[in-house]
Amino acid sequence: MTLAIAFALFCALPLAAQKTKKAFNGKNFKGWVVPQPNNDNWTIENGILHVKSSEDRKGKILWTEKEYTDFIIEAEYKNVSGIVDTGIFLRSETDQIQIGISGSLKKDVTGSPYIPGKGYPVFSTIDGILKENDWNHIKVKVVGDTYTVWLNGSEVMTYTSPDIPESGPIGLQLHPGNIMAVDYKNIRIAEL
Known part of the structure; x- marks a missing residue:
């Protein structure tokens, strides 16, 4: 094994070894900032x-109360009713990973990034992967x-x-304008 390969493997170890920790305890909102007003839109x-939606x-x-730099967030989610148009915000409201139907495109683009003013710069490939009316597991790694x-x-x-902030909280969206x-x-998070 060359020294360069050994060094590359050594550098990769901390990323691979990071394990996610519970970010949502399933009992209360400890570690989260509940939106006001309309806090009754979020129940456990x-x-x-x-x-x-109300x-x-x-x-x-x-x-999240905490801000993150490099991280992994993963969660299981299930679309329950209505036209689900939601997502996971990464460090701010400028970068979002879509979950569900895009209001502008009228199609499911789960896993695609949405950036205000730029729309969807790329699209995810979800054919044959996304489960309808069931729990799906989503994982996002930000480095x-x-x-x-x-x-x-x-x-x-x-x-x-090009414009994602260096650090910030992670957010779960309730999209305005829909009944969903x-x-x-x-929900689990690892700092990298």
């Missing part, structure tokens, strides 16, 4: 985070300005974002 029951259709974001998304164990997208419900469980 039997270890599941229920996110449901009649006013106002959108909100459930943010520097590049993020990669896996859906149900398959890599579906990598994108390098989505559930989350097993």
Whole structure:
């Protein structure tokens, strides 16, 4: 084994060795900033985070209290009702990973990045991977300005974002304008 290969393997070890930790305890919102008003759009029951629109259709974001630089977030989610148009915000509201139907495109682009003003710069490949009316597992790894998304164990997208902030909280979106419900469980985060 050459010295360069050994060094590369050594450098890769910390990333591979990082294990995610529970970011949602399934009982309360410890570690999260609950949106105000409309905090009743976010409820917890039997270890599941229920996110449901109210009649006013106002959108909100459930943010982590903690800010992250390089990280992995993973969760299981299930579309419950309505037109689910939601996502995971990465360090701010400028970079989002879509979950569900794009309001502008009228199609499911789960796993694709959405950037305000730029739309969807690339699209994920989810054909044959996404499970309808069932729990799906999404994993997002953010290192520097590049993020990669896996859906149900398959890599579906990598994108390098020119404007993503260096650090910030992670958010779960309740999109404004829709009547929808989505559930989350097993939300886990690892700092890299």
